[in-house]
Amino acid sequence: MKVDNICCIGAGYVGGPTMAVIALKCPLIKVTVVDLNQQRIEAWNSDDLDQLPVYEPGLKEVVAEARGRNLFFSTEVDKAIEEAQIIFMAVNTPTKTYGEGKGFAADLTFVEKCARQIAAVSTTDKIVVEKSTLPVRTAEKIKEVLSSNSNEVNFEVLSNPEFLAEGTAIEDLFKSDRVLIGGDDTPSGQAAVAALVSLYAEWIPKEKILTTNVWSSELSKLASNAMLAQRISSINSLSALCEKTGANINEVSKAIGMDHRIGPKFLKASVGFGGSCFQKDILNLVYLCRHYGLDKVAEYWHQVVKINDYQKNRFAAKIIEGLNGTVNQKKVTLLGWAFKKDTNDSRESAAIYVADILLEEGAEVHVYDPMVKEDRIRQDLTTLWEARNDSKHEVAAKLKRCVVHVDYRTALENSFAVAILTEWDEFKSYDWNVIAKKMMQPAKVFDGRNVIKTNKAINQYFIGR
Numbered sequence: 263m264k265v266d267n268i269c270c271i272g273a274g275y276v277g278g279p280t281m282a283v284i285a286l287k288c289p290l291i292k293v294t295v296v297d298l299n300q301q302r303i304e305a306w307n308s309d310d311l312d313q314l315p316v317y318e319p320g321l322k323e324v325v326a327e328a329r330g331r332n333l334f335f336s337t338e339v340d341k342a343i344e345e346a347q348i349i350f351m352a353v354n355t356p357t358k359t360y361g362e363g364k365g366f367a368a369d370l371t372f373v374e375k376c377a378r379q380i381a382a383v384s385t386t387d388k389i390v391v392e393k394s395t396l397p398v399r400t401a402e403k404i405k406e407v408l409s410s411n412s413n414e415v416n417f418e419v420l421s422n423p424e425f426l427a428e429g430t431a432i433e434d435l436f437k438s439d440r441v442l443i444g445g446d447d448t449p450s451g452q453a454a455v456a457a458l459v460s461l462y463a464e465w466i467p468k469e470k471i472l473t474t475n476v477w478s479s480e481l482s483k484l485a486s487n488a489m490l491a492q493r494i495s496s497i498n499s500l501s502a503l504c505e506k507t508g509a510n511i512n513e514v515s516k517a518i519g520m521d522h523r524i525g526p527k528f529l530k531a532s533v534g535f536g537g538s539c540f541q542k543d544i545l546n547l548v549y550l551c552r553h554y555g556l557d558k559v560a561e562y563w564h565q566v567v568k569i570n571d572y573q574k575n576r577f578a579a580k581i582i583e584g585l586n587g588t589v590n591q592k593k594v595t596l597l598g599w600a601f602k603k604d605t606n607d608s609r610e611s612a613a614i615y616v617a618d619i620l621l622e623e624g625a626e627v628h629v630y631d632p633m634v635k636e637d638r639i640r641q642d643l644t645t646l647w648e649a650r651n652d653s654k655h656e657v658a659a660k661l662k663r664c665v666v667h668v669d670y671r672t673a674l675e676n677s678f679a680v681a682i683l684t685e686w687d688e689f690k691s692y693d694w695n696v697i698a699k700k701m702m703q704p705a706k707v708f709d710g711r712n713v714i715k716t717n718k719a720i721n722q723y724f725i726g727r
């Protein structure tokens with residue numbers, strides 16, 4: 263099949279950057295990214311590239327080059343589906359908040375809706391690509407929806423999970439460790455795989471493009487994220503032991519990571535991992551294992567999430583303990599809200615949970631993040647409290663005690679304690695001698711990312727030291 267027109271449903275953190283890079287690298291292919299959210303599409307089409315809805319280093323440059331040439335952002339979903347030979351699905355698949363599998367399974371509502379729409383609109387054969395992270399055997403369900411809602415058209419469903427990490431998405435897309443494509447072992451399935459391989463082969467070396475069956479591909483995505491998260495929970499669990507024994511987690515991480523069989527990455531102790539994927543994907547894996555009666559396997563992976571929760575709670579408790587057991591009516595400053603540096607994304611960020619605990623304890627929480635905007639921060643907290651069924655009155659009262667700053671200096675003034683929740687580079691360059699003088703005495707810094715240097719002017723508390 264000659265491919266000259268592709269589209270992607272979902273212009274989010276995954277769909278936007280991925281399609282922008284495909285458009286850049288495949289100038290002869292028309293790439294249309296569609297989304298139901300008109301505001302988001304308008305932002306992608308904004309003349310001012312600082313208004314793009316996703317912040318990623320290098321993204322602006324890619325969009326500047328490809329947009330209007332062969333990259334388009336639109337809300338005309340039907341038209342894009344009809345014209346495309348390959349349709350990527352990058353809609354969100356949150357953890358279910360209702361019914362069977364609540365709190366664990368992935369909510370496939372949007373995915374199924376997309377499949378139905380594709381079936382209803384298509385008049386020519388299509389390759390449908392799962393980009394969203396999905397439970398194993400979802401492709402089968404998508405195929406069933408597609409084929410039972412459309413008679414004349416042939417659909418091939420491929421799994422092509424995304425491995426990009428936020429903050430380095432463009433770099434990861436340019437130089438992927440591997441591109442994984444899962445397809446059916448039938449002639450038409452293999453032809454679809456070949457069509458997708460040829461797209462990526464424009465810039466990814468062939469030996470890095472791995473083809474498998476659909477289920478291996480779907481499971482590999484969940485397993486990769488689970489293994490990465492497991493390393494963080496392992497090191498975080500050891501950080502608690504370090505604090506009791508006098509060992510230093512940075513030294514322990516370094517020593518462990520120098521074993522080439524283990525390697526140094528993803529061994530950085532922290533206040534806990536966040537992001538839209540790790541927790542969701544592990545809970546999904548836990549659900550799948552339970553579904554197949556593998557309770558012991560489910561429990562093993564569930565522990566990774568439990569340790570992460572433990573770490574966030576432990577960090578908040580450390581702040582409270584460091585302030586003589588009470589934060590009531592005390593100003594506490596949080597530096598960083600994003601779930602990691604170099605992104606404006608705060609989904610599942612540890613900051614949300616630490617702020618929640620401090621606000622519950624009566625603190626005045628002041629937040630500064632170089633990238634995350636005030637309305638996002640307020641929305642993150644409101645969503646958490648509404649999900650917990652807090653009353654409107656409680657939500658409003660707590661929001662009143664949460665102040666967001668655009669200047670870190672005002673955020674720190676007269677603060678009893680500072681907690682570092684994201685490893686933004688700028689925090690390392692602050693003059694802590696000056697800051698200490700502006701804070702309530704004794705000035706205390708709780709470094710949830712182990713990023714600032716030791717400094718006698720302040721009382722410092724680190725993770726795992």
Ligand code: UDX
Nearest residue numbers: 272273274275276297298299352353354355372394395
């Ligand atoms: C999402 C999933 O969360 C993740 O599991 C998967 O791996 C990739 O897709 P992300 O791109 O970060 O990740 O999600 P998000 O930024 O929420 O973007 C999804 C977009 O899909 C939103 O802009 C939403 O408006 C859009 N959407 C959703 C549709 O256009 N149609 C729908 O029916 C549902």
Ligand code: UDX
Nearest residue numbers: 424425426427428528529530532535536537539601602
């Ligand atoms: C992750 C996967 O890395 C990526 O392959 C997948 O496609 C999506 O999920 P992402 O969530 O964007 O990417 O970021 P990642 O760099 O993996 O960080 C996740 C969280 O773990 C962040 O909160 C980060 O701060 C934390 N982390 C990471 C640590 O606490 N310690 C580490 O050593 C590494």
